Amino acid sequence: MSGNDSIAPVEGGFSHFLDQYRFKIAGDDVLPCAATDRPPIVLETKLASGAEAMVMAAGVASAVMSAGVLNKASLNKNKNKNKNKNKGGAVHSGSGSGSQSSLIPAFELRRLHTSPSPHAFTAARKFTWEQLDIPLPPGxxxxxxxxxxxxxxxxxxxxxxxxxxxxxxxxxxxxxxxxxxxxxxxxxxxxxxxxxxxxxxxxxxxxxxxxxxxxxxxxxxxxxxxxxxxxxxxxxxxxxxxxxxxxxxxxxxxxxxxxxxxxxxxxxxxxxxxxxxxxxxxxxxxxxxxxxxxxxxxxxxxxxxxxxxxxxxxxxxxx
CATH class of the missing domain: 1.20.144.10 (Phosphatidic acid phosphatase type 2/haloperoxidase)
Incomplete structure (x- = not known):
């Protein structure tokens, strides 16, 4: 990105930024989509609703999945086989983002991104939860x-x-x-x-x-x-x-x-x-x-x- 394309500090926090802009993953980098591909900026404090919110959430989840680490068949094995036994149908999450039967809780996974940064795409480039200090496997x-x-x-x-x-x-x-x-x-x-x-x-x-x-x-x-x-x-x-x-x-x-x-x-x-x-x-x-x-x-x-x-x-x- 050129100097003219620098990103201003994010108002409303990083989650609000992700609600307003789409990004794509190329190798180890998180990059903004082309300007023509971005949704219009809406200066509202509330999240987008209905189908639009689901499209954006799915876009974030699918971008992360494209890194090649998600084995969809493996995820499917954890899908609740007894989802229909619950009283009153599917279980809705506290955030109103979906039901127990959802394969990917996209809204919640999106919050795993880094905390707000003056440069939002710099914050998104590395997810802190990918870098946790756990013991190395033995030799x-x-x-x-x-x-x-x-x-x-x-x-x-x-x-x-x-x-x-x-x-x-x-x-x-x-x-x-x-x-x-x-x-x-x-x-x-x-x-x-x-x-x-x-x-x-x-x-x-x-x-x-x-x-x-x-x-x-x-x-x-x-x-x-x-x-x-x-x-x-x-x-x-x-x-x-x-x-x-x-x-x-x-x-x-x-x-x-x-x-x-x-x-x-x-x-x-x-x-x-x-x-x-x-x-x-x-x-x-x-x-x-x-x-x-x-x-x-x-x-x-x-x-x-x-x-x-x-x-x-x-x-x-x-x-």
Missing amino acids: PDVTRLETTVMLSLQARDRERSRRKEDIEREATLDVSDFTKPLGIDGISGFDQTEGLFQSILTACEYVGLIYKAKFNRTRPNQVEPRLRLMLPNPAHQAYPSNHSFQCHSIAFAFNAILPEHPATEELSRIARKVAENREWAGLHYPSDTNGGRALAQRFQPYLRDAFMANYLAAQREWL
Whole structure:
């Protein structure tokens, strides 16, 4: 961009800027669309409504997805299979941005961008949540030791058989895996909590794929061919474990809604069990599990900020 094209400070914050302008992603850069492609500037404080808002939200989400890290088939596995069981139809988020059945919570994901900057496209160029400081995956020597541990798990046929049913069921995470322990599965009055959990599963699936592509760690059986998998390898990298990331994110979110509630420990136990079952299945190293939990811990402030309206709506159901 030339000196004449410098961008003035953003009035109304970065979210307002994203409501007014479209941008595109080219490699590692976020660039403004051509002037002829931009929607007209409307100096209003409220968000665009109706179809126009959905078009802009979809444009932002599709631009990010074009980076090649989004596996749509993988995201589809987390779509709530029981979405029609909820009383009164789909669950609407606190921000009014969509329903529980939405594949991508586009409005909330958009808020994951950096905070306001004097130069908005500079702020958009790097997403701070892509740069979180989590442990690096171990090197070759530790990786080899981890495969030895996994071979020892494989030799425990009785325990492996005991876990088989859970492993197969947990291959596709569902909101009921977390609402049943809370005693609210299928009970009216907790639609916002269920909707929040579903949105977290979807958003963390998306974010986790970005980190997997960054670290590009191969699956355990590609290092140790003697490992017998209980499920096919997913079509993406190993580190960090998305199952660990998603499940621990829900536990952290519920703790933020109701600090020190006894159910938080139960959700944490479920998160550990689901993540460990992926190790027993031969799909993840133990360090993948730890990496997923570390990412959930570091990512939770960004998740809470992006879904704040949903957090508050869910909290009201419990108070």
